[in-house]
Amino acid sequence: MPYTILEHTADVRLLVEGRTLGELFAEALRGMMEVLKPEGKEDAAETRRRIQLEAASRTALLVDFLNEALCLAETHREAYAEVTFESISETRVDAVLRGRAVESFGEDVKAVTYHEAEIRETGEGKLETKLVLDI
Amino acid sequence: MFPKSSLVKIHEWLWEIPKSYREDMRVPARVYASDRMLDQISTDRSLEQLVNVATLPGIVGHALSMPDIHEGYGFPVGGVAAFDAEDGVISPGGIGYDINCGVRLLCAEVPLSVIQSHLAELGSALYREVPSGVGQGGRLTMKGKDLDGVLEGGAGRLVELGYGDEADLQRIESQGTLEQASAGLVSQHAKDRGRDQLGTMGAGNHFVEVGVVERIYDDAEAKRLGLFLEQVTVLIHTGSRGLGHQVATDYIREMGRAMPRHGITLPDPQLACTPFASREGQEYFQAMSAGANFAWANRQLITWEVRKAWQDVLGAAGGSLRLVYDVAHNIAKIEEYRVGPVSKRMVIHRKGATRSFPNQPVLVPGSMGTRSFLLLGQEKAMSESFGSSCHGAGRRMSRTRAKKEIQGAELKRRLTAQGIVMNVGKLSALAEEAPEAYKDVDEVVEVIHQAGIAKKVAHFRPVAVIKG
Numbered sequence: 001m002p003y004t005i006l007e008h009t010a011d012v013r014l015l016v017e018g019r020t021l022g023e024l025f026a027e028a029l030r031g032m033m034e035v036l037k038p039e040g041k042e043d044a045a046e047t048r049r050r051i052q053l054e055a056a057s058r059t060a061l062l063v064d065f066l067n068e069a070l071c072l073a074e075t076h077r078e079a080y081a082e083v084t085f086e087s088i089s090e091t092r093v094d095a096v097l098r099g100r101a102v103e104s105f106g107e108d109v110k111a112v113t114y115h116e117a118e119i120r121e122t123g124e125g126k127l128e129t130k131l132v133l134d135i
Numbered sequence: 136m137f138p139k140s141s142l143v144k145i146h147e148w149l150w151e152i153p154k155s156y157r158e159d160m161r162v163p164a165r166v167y168a169s170d171r172m173l174d175q176i177s178t179d180r181s182l183e184q185l186v187n188v189a190t191l192p193g194i195v196g197h198a199l200s201m202p203d204i205h206e207g208y209g210f211p212v213g214g215v216a217a218f219d220a221e222d223g224v225i226s227p228g229g230i231g232y233d234i235n236c237g238v239r240l241l242c243a244e245v246p247l248s249v250i251q252s253h254l255a256e257l258g259s260a261l262y263r264e265v266p267s268g269v270g271q272g273g274r275l276t277m278k279g280k281d282l283d284g285v286l287e288g289g290a291g292r293l294v295e296l297g298y299g300d301e302a303d304l305q306r307i308e309s310q311g312t313l314e315q316a317s318a319g320l321v322s323q324h325a326k327d328r329g330r331d332q333l334g335t336m337g338a339g340n341h342f343v344e345v346g347v348v349e350r351i352y353d354d355a356e357a358k359r360l361g362l363f364l365e366q367v368t369v370l371i372h373t374g375s376r377g378l379g380h381q382v383a384t385d386y387i388r389e390m391g392r393a394m395p396r397h398g399i400t401l402p403d404p405q406l407a408c409t410p411f412a413s414r415e416g417q418e419y420f421q422a423m424s425a426g427a428n429f430a431w432a433n434r435q436l437i438t439w440e441v442r443k444a445w446q447d448v449l450g451a452a453g454g455s456l457r458l459v460y461d462v463a464h465n466i467a468k469i470e471e472y473r474v475g476p477v478s479k480r481m482v483i484h485r486k487g488a489t490r491s492f493p494n495q496p497v498l499v500p501g502s503m504g505t506r507s508f509l510l511l512g513q514e515k516a517m518s519e520s521f522g523s524s525c526h527g528a529g530r531r532m533s534r535t536r537a538k539k540e541i542q543g544a545e546l547k548r549r550l551t552a553q554g555i556v557m558n559v560g561k562l563s564a565l566a567e568e569a570p571e572a573y574k575d576v577d578e579v580v581e582v583i584h585q586a587g588i589a590k591k592v593a594h595f596r597p598v599a600v601i602k603g
Contacts, residue, residue, distance in 0.1 A: 009179050009206040009531040037563070040272075056392065060404075067384045074377050075310045075327045077270075104270030106339035106561050110380040111233035114391065115208030115405035132208045134338055134380075135534070 003031035012109075012133040013116070015124050023084045024119065024127045025062055025093070029083055032066055035133055037106025038079035047078055049076040051095045055082045057092045059129065063094055066112040066131070077102055112133040137182040139173060142166070151197070152186060154252055157421055159402065160189040164198040167520075167582050172202055173397040175531060175574070181213075187402045193223020195409075195474060199520055200581040201488050203529025203574060207231075212411075212487035214321040214531075215523040218411060220469060220480040224399070225416045226408035227390060227423070229484035231465040232383040232421055232485075235430030236374030237299025238498040239306075239438065239461040240509065243367035243445075244454035247347045247598065253448050253554050256561030257345065260444035262558035265324050265343050265437055268335025268376065269560075275436065276331040283318035284332070289428030290461075291433040301571020303435065307461040308490060309468075311431040316424035321378070322385050329429060332390040334436035338561075338603045340568055343441065344500075346371045346507065346595035347558075356511055356592045360459060360496065366597050369445075369456060370507055371437050372500055374465065375430035382426040386419040411482050420467065427466055434461060447561040459509070460496035464487045464526035467565040472521060483521050491516040491524035498587045499580055502528045502573035503565075504550045506596050508580045510589035524589040525580070537572040539562075555601035565602070 004021075006013040014031045049072045055061035069080060080099035087094045107117030109135050119129045142150045145165070159259060164185045168176055176182065181204045189198040189211055195217045204213035206391050209228035219223055241249075250257065254530070257549040277285060279469070285292050290311025304310045336343060348366045351357045375382075378603055390407040393415045399408065408414040442456050468490070472503055491497050491512035499508040516522050532540075545564035548568050551557055559565050584591050 005535060007535055008531045009181075009533055010212060011208065012534065033403070037561075043409070060388075061389065064388060068386075069382070071324050071328055071377075071381055075324075104267075106338070106564055108269055108341075111384045113208040113405050114407070115403060117404075130338075134208060 002027040011135055014131045014133065016131060017128045019126055019129065022088050023060060024129070025065060025088065026046065026083050028062060028066055028131060029049050029069055029080060031115065032109065032112065033079055033081070034072065034075060035107055035135070036073065036079065036109055038102040039106060040046050040103030041101050045098055047099045047101065054092050056091065060114070061091060061093055061116050062119060062129065063117055069097060070109055070112065071087065072097065090109065107135055137177040138479060139177050142173065148582050152182065157186055160186060162189050162194050162197055163188045166200045166204065167586055168202045169578065169582055170579060172582065176204055176231065181206045181211040184209065184211040184212060187406060188214060189228065190230070190402060190406060191216070191218070191224055191406060192399060193213045193218045195223070199523070201525035202579045203487065203525045203527055207486070209403055210486045213525065214486045215488045215521055217472065217481040217521045220411055220482050223411055223482060224404055224408035224465060224579055225411045225482050226419055226484065227383050227386045227419055228407060229486050230423060230467050232380045232488050233374040233465055234379035234382060235463045236465045237430060237434065237461060237463040238500055239434045239500050240459040241369040241438065241441065241456040242459050243456055244308055244364060244469045245367060246365040247367055248365070249370050249452060250449060254599055257444065257448045258556035258558045258601060259449040260345045261343055261441060261446050261601045264440040265601060266335045267338060267560055268332050269338050269603055272331025273334035275333045277333060278326065278330050282326055282330065285432045286318040286321055286428055287316050288312060288423035288432040290435040293432045297567065298439040299435050303438070303458045306458045307431060309464055309573045311435065312460065313424035313427050314420050314429045318419050318425055318430050319421040321382055321425045325381035325385060327379050328381045329376055332376040332378065333433050334440055335376060336437065337376055338564060339411035341373040341603065342503065343437070344597050345599035346370060346597050348593055349506065352591040353594045360592065364594050369441055370500055371434055373433060373437065375426045376433060379426035380420050381569040386422060390415055390419065394490045394527040394553035413449045423467060427463065431461070450474055462498050464489050472517065478572060485523055487526050490522055491520065492522050493517065497524045499525060499575035499576065500527050502570045503568045503600055504555060504597060506555065506572050506575065506594045508594045509590050509592045510580065510583065512589050513587055516588040520588045525583050528576040528579055530572060531574050532572040534567040537569055538566045541566040541569045541571060550600065555597055558601045558602045
């Protein structure tokens with residue numbers, strides 16, 4: 001299961017897995033997009049947005065990456081289904097989001113928080129983290 | 136599960152987690168609750184989160200929580216914390232992403248009987264005039280100097296533009312403008328995210344609700360506020376939308392990076408903070424104030440939209456809608472309180488908590504379909520709770536569980552059968568806001584009333600709900 005939505009009293013808690021850092025970032029993006037519940041405009045043309053970021057740790061990089069994608073989604077009213085990485089390391093990411101314009105979002109995600117976020121190895125060769133989204 | 140045995144009873148409605156509970160606590164933590172509510176509060180992580188707040192540098196007195204406390208991220212929702220303005224910190228997580236999320240109450244000149252036959256039409260008109268903003272934007276798109284004017288002028292700027300009158304401003308916390316706001320410290324990202332969101336309510340638990348005064352607890356105070364039985368009211372609950380969310384995102388990241396320079400380590404990175412007096416602290420405070428002004432401008436424009444719908448449907452027979460009060464419940468303010476023999480300037484963080492100054496109206500919306508309260512702040516709040524009170528019913532059930540247990544369509548039918556006109560955008564999201572997902576607002580308000588930090592004046596029952 002690449003991402004799972006867990007219980008949280010007020011917000012949304014995601015558990016995300018990936019075999020690589022890139023896969024983890026991509027699954028977290030998919031999880032956040034599911035929470036946003038984009039609706040409509042099936043036939044809209046594909047759009048691309050670039051994200052280039054640096055952070056002090058891979059966990060901070062993931063949270064900052066998702067917040068950047070969220071800001072782009074809300075500003076341009078777009079949902080992103082795919083991401084390709086020009087490069088990704090523990091502290092730097094250069095990525096292109098691919099998505100489409102949407103009519104609306106069913107949920108207002110305010111932000112992805114650092115609370116409980118910590119990327120760690122699971123022991124099965126996978127990376128895993130929890131993410132709490134403020135909605 | 137928080138060990139209830141670690142709580143010491145201060146009085147019937149107030150409990151303390153002593154400083155000895157955890158080594159890193161700088162002050163004790165206090166919880167306003169009934170014995171029964173405490174059982175429920177102890178089941179999630181909210182009290183552990185409150186203990187984390189008690190570890191922050193420069194915290195004064197106690198880390199406080201109101202009876203509507205529930206688990207958040209970093210700070211619990213329903214939390215109040217005071218930091219010394221000279222050597223304490225400011226923490227964006229202690230205000231939250233929805234800067235100046237708040238509530239505004241309007242009241243009509245007429246009783247329900249005058250508008251009853253137009254209620255369905257009024258519900259539809261309100262739904263049309265007040266967009267949710269999660270799809271199309273609002274009626275005003277602002278950028279450049281126009282947007283900067285709103286960020287620095289708040290509700291006052293909207294009144295200058297013709298969306299309200301001077302009398303409105305006198306009935307808003309801080310008159311709807313924080314003067315220290317600086318538009319130059321709000322990122323372009325935040326401005327882009329919020330440029331078409333003025334006059335929109337957003338999704339989640341935000342709403343516009345038409346109600347009716349069902350019970351008055353204090354005749355003299357109700358009269359002073361111009362309230363009477365059966366009077367029609369309108370409650371507006373929303374905040375600073377994407378602009379405020381982005382201000383918080385930007386500065387939480389910035390403070391996370393700056394903390395090592397200030398030698399601050401924390402039990403949870405979401406509590407990221409810097410000294411209030413530092414460059415980062417001051418810049419966040421000015422940017423947050425701009426976000427708060429945007430929220431007051433947003434509620435001002437929504438008020439104009441509500442008045443337009445009211446006028447369009449009811450004409451002269453409806454009379455006017457007067458602003459009773461507008462309170463913020465996610466904000467940081469500079470206020471003075473006595474600590475021992477001296478008065479000190481403090482940075483009061485309210486996250487899911489309302490200012491409760493003596494004789495100031497405190498608005499406490501219930502969950503969807505249940506009653507909402509108007510309270511009046513009391514002197515005791517100044518000596519006991521840093522001039523603060525509760526902000527709502529407070530969630531008790533997760534959104535995922537609410538959706539599993541409650542069907543949106545069934546909930547809409549149930550509320551309609553209770554005589555409530557429902558204008559709702561997305562039924563799937565409705566279940567998340569079901570009354571069962573929240574605590575009993577009567578119980579929350581009773582604790583506040585009995586503890587003496589605010590007193591009950593009146594309550595309203597809903598007759599029309601408008602949601603995105």
